Amino acid sequence: MRYAVIGFLLLVPVALRGQVAPQNATLRRAIQAYENLDFPQVIVLSRASLRERLSAPERARAEELLGFAFSATNQPDSAISAFKEAILLDPDRQLDPRRVSPRITGYFNAALGQVLVVRQVKVDSARFISGTAGNGVAIRFTVTTPARVRTRAISGQTSLLIDSSIVAGTLNLKWTGTMPNGDPVAPGRWSIVVEAFGAGQSSFSASQEVMVAVGAVDTVAHLTALPGYTELPETEIPPQSGRPLGIALLYTGAAGAGALALNNGDLGTTTGREIGVAAAAALITGFVMTLKKPAPRPALGNIQYNKLLREQLARRNADITQQNAQLRRQVQITVVPIVRVAR
């Protein structure tokens, strides 16, 4: 027990470090008294400060100070009561368990279980395509006691119900950013409002402001080529061969043989000068062509390959066109929470 008190005494003043010094002089004196471990004086000065004009954070600070002092002087009911007031004034208030003694944390948690507040309303930053399944911006908050919780998004006259359920503890929701008819919400400033209705008349609400931007969804560019595939040349140059000379020889032989066979014997034997000149001309033609680079010829396999490639490309582009038509109907929503400035 003795060690626990020593530990408590060591931890409590540390708990107050790091907080902004209040403007109210009485409250500052109360904090000073707490750091000096003069708990009766803390109670007196804190109560005195609460009677003065304080801002909401200062008021919450004074109640918390009272809770600490009552805890230190072994007055749990008063401590819990003071903590309840502090929590109602500042629902997001938390104690650091590394700096605050377990006893005070226990009283603080007991206070939390006795008031209905919505704490730690967080809205993530998100960018998503409106109206697609599973997309939305995450909303998370904690309700301290069982309550019917209604979560809404509000902008001007527009109020959209996001969720309504009975909750105790932490709840994770997703807002799809769509109107009831499926259209995307209007861009601008929106409030995510969480209202909790507990037993009896108790209720509490908390909100988080977000900025919603609406933009077009990026479309996919058409393909000019299939990645990894290139068209092949549709003509190929065959290897050089003696074929042209062979053909010329064949034709010359046929003509010569024909002329010889059809020669009329009554008119004597033909001199062969004319067919000789003709044969020489044809054979020179064949010879020159044999030496010359052959003419390109269609590469049927490559033509077929290119045709299939073009068909595949056309099919892919048709799919992209269809996809783009769908994308153009969609809207990209960007949600950014607006940071609350401490007053």
Place this chain on the structure above:
Amino acid sequence: MKRASVIAGVLALLASVPSAAQTVSIGLQGALGDYREVSSNLKYRGVGGGATLWVHYNRFSVEGSASRISYDPRDQNAGLTSFKATELDARLGVDLAAGFTAEVGAMKRTVDPELSAQEMGAGRIGVRYSKLIGPGATVGLRGNYLVGAKFTGEGTAGLAFELGLLASIGAPNGRYRFTMDYGFQRVDRKVSGSSVPIEQSLVKVGVAVGF
């Protein structure tokens, strides 16, 4: 002469209507000829020149050529006289398949001075097969049957035909080419049951310019 003018006019008209599928080429040739008639004693050898106009339009082609050969008798002591032969040829071709062309046309050969050799005219029907053996180079064979042959003297020709060998080489686009056109003509002319045959070998080598 009148007929030649008509053929030239038709060719000129075809050439004057350019089209994407139309090619026109004009060629000039030097010619060598061998002409025989009646028996082995009447043999002539000649040198001359010629010109050809060739129009190809889609599947159709028209070819008109004129040549003039100065023939001299092979046997200078046989008492034969030299003569000049002017030959006009016209052919209308229809491409039937790759390289395979059906041809109809007419030919007329006149001689100067008159009666120094047989003048003749005939229609022709036949085929031509050309084979592309490389970029801008072709060789081909031609076979025509000469129908309704007429002569200055009397007579008929039951068997009259010509066999040809063709070759050309030049730019792949047909802008210019060297040409060779060989024709062997055999006409088995008969007059009153007697055989008075005619035979001619004519080779023309030259250049052609395409448009």
